[in-house]
Amino acid sequence: METWKEFEANELTHSAAHHLLAIYEVGLEYGGWARVSDIARELSITRGSVSINLRSLKKRGWVETDEHHMVKLSPKGQKAVQAVMAKKAVVMAFLSRVLNVPEAQAEIDSCKVEHLISQPTGEQLVHFMRFLVSEDPLAKEVLARFKNFHDRCPDSKTCDVCHGHCLIEELQHAGL
């Protein structure tokens, strides 16, 4: 399958991930149980939307409901939430602590990819982060050098990263 189509095929969609996270957050105060109205407020959407989306989450075995229409994460849902939160934490740490992206932007960007990156990529990121923040003198030097590295594009607009198209220029022109 082409990679871009994997966004569509991803079992845990962005919306589903946020519903599960909202159930987790709301449920923290009520022994794991959440009301549809509280989930709707947490996500700033209507109760109708939450209710319809919960049907699909329930079918996939991520949530359970009781006779009073209270909702809680199933064991499978809890695992999904933990995985999403772990991926978000490591991506956010990487963006803010390694790439020096401002924290607010790192929060937004990590939220966008939290459910999309695979488990092996997430694990490798954790290993990489552990190396970078370790006491290894080489890691400390790499971080320090990157912090003080003032990148200048060569006049030829080619380098080992860009291969003929200046990626920095393209990103700046896009302005997204």
Place this chain on the structure above:
Amino acid sequence: MKPDRTEIVEDLNRLMAEELEAFLRYFQMRYRLRGVDRLAADKLFEEGTRETLEHAEAIAKQIRALGHIPRLKIELELRGGATNLQEALAEMLEVERQALDAYKEVLPRVTGDTMLEDFIRKQISVETEHVQEIATLLE
């Protein structure tokens, strides 16, 4: 001094969003329906669109009567493929139940305000009837 109605207006805006979102859902559902029951179901969902729009309008009038302008925030993407009557009714029941619960939640906050209390009670009565009707169809 007039009581602060901001929270009540917010409640009414949320109720209006529920109704208008239901309208959009029923509108799309009519064209997702397939199978032998489609014609009967089509009529049911057509009525659904009409009633939800009427409810939204009634709420907007209440907001205007309170001296405010209705505000609408809906985040909705309607997808989904062809569906049958059973599935469509189950979805409709969820939506109607949530609307009913939303009205019930607002009731204590408008108690004592004769006009609003009457309005919300009437809506609860209508929505309760809808829920019962749909639940009966699903039996």
